[in-house]
Amino acid sequence: AQRVTQPEKLLSVFKGAPVELKCNYSYSGSPELFWYVQYSRQRLQLLLRHISRESIKGFTADLNKGETSFHLKKPFAQEEDSAMYYCALSGRGGADGLTFGKGTHLIIQP
Amino acid sequence: KAGVTQTPRYLIKTRGQQVTLSCSPISGHRSVSWYQQTPGQGLQFLFEYFSETQRNKGNFPGRFSGRQFSNSRSEMNVSTLELGDSALYLCASSLAAGGAYEQYFGPGTRLTVT
Numbered sequence: 001a002q003r004v005t006q007p008e009k010l011l012s013v014f015k016g017a018p019v020e021l022k023c024n025y026s027y028s029g030s031p032e033l034f035w036y037v038q039y040s041r042q043r044l045q046l047l048l049r050h051i052s053r054e055s056i057k058g059f060t061a062d063l064n065k066g067e068t069s070f071h072l073k074k075p076f077a078q079e080e081d082s083a084m085y086y087c088a089l090s091g092r093g094g095a096d097g098l099t100f101g102k103g104t105h106l107i108i109q110p
Numbered sequence: 111k112a113g114v115t116q117t118p119r120y121l122i123k124t125r126g127q128q129v130t131l132s133c134s135p136i137s138g139h140r141s142v143s144w145y146q147q148t149p150g151q152g153l154q155f156l157f158e159y160f161s162e163t164q165r166n167k168g169n170f171p172g173r174f175s176g177r178q179f180s181n182s183r184s185e186m187n188v189s190t191l192e193l194g195d196s197a198l199y200l201c202a203s204s205l206a207a208g209g210a211y212e213q214y215f216g217p218g219t220r221l222t223v224t
Binding site: 032034036043044045046049051086088089090092093094095096097098099100101102103 | 113114143145152153154155157158166168200202207208209210211212213214215216217
């Protein structure tokens with residue numbers, strides 16, 4: 001069975017400090033990994049996906065197959081980064097529906 | 111262009127009743143997925159429809175069903191409601207089938223079962 005684990009329910013960092021949101025997954029094949037974000041009073045939306053290898057709003061995430069991790073990082077946090085972040089996995093090369101982690105609430109303190 | 115819309119936004123039902131939720135995808139999107147969000151279990155995949163066919167189904171009992179119409183609009187039905195079905199139900203649309211395509215989420219329908 002596929003599973004996504006986000007060990008931190010809440011993460012609080014100061015503005016300007018580095019941010020790392022952890023995501024570990026369990027899947028026997030080749031998964032597609034994603035980060036979705038939900039800002040206050042907004043809808044859930046895609047932040048980035050591992051296959052595109054791009055940086056969005058300063059965030060990057062590297063798929064580490066050896067450690068089965070897909071941690072989200074940003075070198076300098078900004079107050080507008082405060083939001084709920086969800087790591088998600090799609091099996092069978094992306095053909096399956098999304099399996100989400102339980103989310104991490106990121107709070108950026110001024 | 112208009113985003114994903116869900117109706118109704120809020121619903122209160124009694125145990126044993128049934129309920130139908132509706133989702134209108136973004137114009138041109140042919141895939142609609144449904145998710146249940148609860149504080150305890152988080153976001154869980156219910157099912158995905160593409161071209162009026164169910165492609166994938168999550169680990170939910172048969173009381174949860176859905177369908178998709180030729181205009182890609184989708185409905186989700188829950189029969190014999192239980193207290194544990196109280197949740198936020200989200201639908202998401204995408205251009206094509208599978209989680210690899212960007213999912214555009216609706217605002218959700220908040221279902222309360224009393």
